[in-house]
Amino acid sequence: MAYVVIVAAFAVLVGAFVVRGYGFPDVPALGVFLLLALLHIVLPDAVVETQTRVSLASVVQLAGLPIVGPAGASVVGAVLGVSLGRGLPWNKRLFNAAQFSLAASLGGLVYLWAGGTLLPELLAGPTELVEGLALPLFVADVAQAVVNLVALAAVVRISTGIPMRHQMLLVLRGTGLAYVGYGVIALTMVVLWRPADLGPTAAVIVLAPLVVAQWAYRQHAEELRGQQRALEVLVAAVEAKAPRLAGHSARVAELSGRMAEQLGLSPQQVADTRVAGMLHDVGQTSLPTPLVRALDLTDPAASRDYPARSAAILGDLDFLRGAIDPILRHQEGMSVGSGTSLPARIVGLADAYDLLTQVGDALGRVHAPTRAEALLAERAGNDPAIARALHVALTRPSEPGPRR
Template identity: 65%
Template structure:
């Protein structure tokens, strides 16, 4: 059952209030940083602002919805040792505003504020950890480690935590997403990347000040990251081509069985949300989404009359199309991780507890959508609440059912029980 208009208005109001609070905190922390630690050197600040503007030409490389190579991450860390907390707050605000310039106004305000907020937080922690905004005065490896490397690492950790809390907080308020699973998923996806940002930032700062190369240090330090971005973008384009191929397969299925129109997309979305809620890694989430999209592909090998007349809601029916679908896709190596849930999703409501988690996820998501949106050949549909109760009787897998509830809430179909 969908949220009422009143609930949606309440959610929008709460989200706006949360964003306003983050923005106010960012402004307050930026001003306080300037008063407490002093204003940045204008020339150095201008250089970092120019780097921030370069994000228009060299945006962060994003693959499968996640940032894989980020110039902005390095810029924010390096600027802590050059322009101080107040300067980082300004650089962060520009980075956030530029990177999301095409987003809706509410999103732009939030991202501008949270970039500024976690930048300033990192700058403050850098100084509290013994860092110096005059790294040119450091002499010797030991001094650089104590006065620069270690503080930068602590600062980057502070930035990551502040950013994480702000992002999962807005997702909790706006979409009802539980904070702990989402925080763990984000941390797993970005934790190692932040260590890399710190290493590159350290090289940039050492070349900038102790080695006295000035802004040219940024070119030397960031060049490998730009190359990495190019490689990730090539990978992203490859994934886009694969996605289009999958969409063609789904279109062939829906042409043979028109009553399944939209079913594959809905199951894919529910499956991905469930996988994220259950703590699967990014790769497994992507594979589970693909399995949800292609779980019915085997029906394309059935006679058209059979494909249009079988009762997919009958859990007792012995159907061989899942195995046929896995066989059709067997030679596509990039789908290897999706084959098991495609082959075994019909078994998810049985008693076999040895099924893989992705297979159980896709099976329950498929069953729910069949009951509520597709129905048997006679077209009889169940209300979401009825379907949820029926699934609860068919399986004792409470963990999967709770994940389904979460996925439905994220999809705007919260079920009242």
């Protein structure tokens, strides 16, 4: 709360500074931008797998800099923060409002410092448009991204202990390129609004396709939630046959995903690796229950062919295509010179670690985390980078909710 209050106070101070210094150059346009900000109450950002994929807020916030100035953008940012925080506790809505307002104010100052104009309709020719609008707007885009990134990473660091550097890299991997796209869309909106003299019609022309894209992403997100529920049913079937594995699949999935992120895999590879960790034991559902309950899962030779059974059960599901190889070969990843893929080795190590620390080895001994790490590090097939990723993943606090 202390951090939220500090950010809010800073946002108010910077907002007051830009209001006093620059005022509101176009009050009617400010009213239109405020309506666009309130539009987020009924059209929230499209979030898929905890990542914001299509954000009208970023476009509106950036396009407002040349049209309503830093002061107007600061007010619009505050309204955007409140509308995006619908349903959240008041302190989180306050933080959202302060974060967006501060990013808009500082972004507006950077825009003017970089040579941007508040009268883009007076720019003549491509050269003036680039120097007086396009380049300053992209510099402001970077500035706003940095402010949002630092503010978010700091609050996550304070509330959960996750290092700021890790959180910033994680967000950049997922949304870094999106900021470039938002900059291009915002520039198009400004050019149509002022130099092309379309006024508020420019917002309709530019934002309408984004609204359609948001709808498509929401449908995709709902499809993913349905798939997740189906996967949870499969995991429940495994745990019903082998009660000792209760929670094992979820833990391996979480640990596999963290390790994949630490090793710099792409977002899709991270998702596939996490799913593979969740479903790596599904093949056990096709084995007799007495055999499953007697299976020594810490010994690949004794585990028979259940990874192949898992791959056979799931092979016809197109949305699991990227997870099939790690599921099929996760045990091979613990062998010397196996040549298995990195996701397979990640899942194999995460599986072995959880078995040693939660289920027990061949003698039924449950090892302490540090001892399990040491045992796995000694295995010949384990390279130092993966062992290091395991250690970092284990020492990292739990992730917060959806990232914006």
